[in-house]
Amino acid sequence: xxxxPATKRYNLRMIWLWLLYAAFLLPAxxxxxxxxxxxxxxxxxxxxxxxxxxGVFATVGRYLVEESDEYLRMLMVRQTLWAGAIALxxxxxxxxxxxxxxxxxxxxxxxxxxWFFGLAVGAIINRLTLGDGRPC
Amino acid sequence: xxxxxxILRAExxxxxxxxxxxxxxxxxxxNAVETGKYDPSLPLAFRxxxxxxxxxxxxxxxxxxxxxxxx
Numbered sequence: 001x002x003x004x005p006a007t008k009r010y011n012l013r014m015i016w017l018w019l020l021y022a023a024f025l026l027p028a029x030x031x032x033x034x035x036x037x038x039x040x041x042x043x044x045x046x047x048x049x050x051x052x053x054x055g056v057f058a059t060v061g062r063y064l065v066e067e068s069d070e071y072l073r074m075l076m077v078r079q080t081l082w083a084g085a086i087a088l089x090x091x092x093x094x095x096x097x098x099x100x101x102x103x104x105x106x107x108x109x110x111x112x113x114x115w116f117f118g119l120a121v122g123a124i125i126n127r128l129t130l131g132d133g134r135p136c
Numbered sequence: 137x138x139x140x141x142x143i144l145r146a147e148x149x150x151x152x153x154x155x156x157x158x159x160x161x162x163x164x165x166x167n168a169v170e171t172g173k174y175d176p177s178l179p180l181a182f183r184x185x186x187x188x189x190x191x192x193x194x195x196x197x198x199x200x201x202x203x204x205x206x207x
């Protein structure tokens with residue numbers, strides 16, 4: 001299956017962003033685990049892994065702008081709607097459970113993890129309902 | 137939306153890939169439109185009509201006309 005130029009750019013950007021994520025996350029985890037950082041630099045180091053993740057969201061948006069094939073664009077829109085619905089619904093449910101002390105606290109960045117999972121769910125739903133899926 | 141795309145394509149011996157290349161869309165798009173799973177935008181419908189040198193309504197069946205026939 002040949003990929004659209006926008007899909008190729010999307011895939012390439014994703015690869016670079018996930019590599020960057022690993023490059024930022026591993027030193028941050030190591031530094032905090034061994035108490036090597038403090039002060040303002042600690043804040044910078046803690047926020048660095050979030051930047052490629054924000055880049056992933058921007059890349060999805062960029063893809064929607066760049067994709068000239070309206071059907072492929074619609075597939076991605078459907079995926080992101082599923083991702084948003086799943087992530088926000090789970091975050092809301094968990095928030096209420098947590099506020100009534102029924103579950104333990106989890107870091108809010110897990111909402112992004114659930115969103116990525118939601119993209120995969122959206123791709124599966126596209127495959128099941130339209131017979132077409134695009135890579136997440 | 138019901139359409140005659142598959143017939144028109146077959147008359148010209150074009151594969152879905154051939155038509156996709158002529159319309160500058162993916163083969164998936166052609167398949168989705170052809171099978172009625174996806175209704176093309178007006179600009180894409182016009183591109184298809186211009187490619188086959190036919191009015192849009194000779195390629196795509198109007199949903200309202202189709203339902204009035206059913207009645």
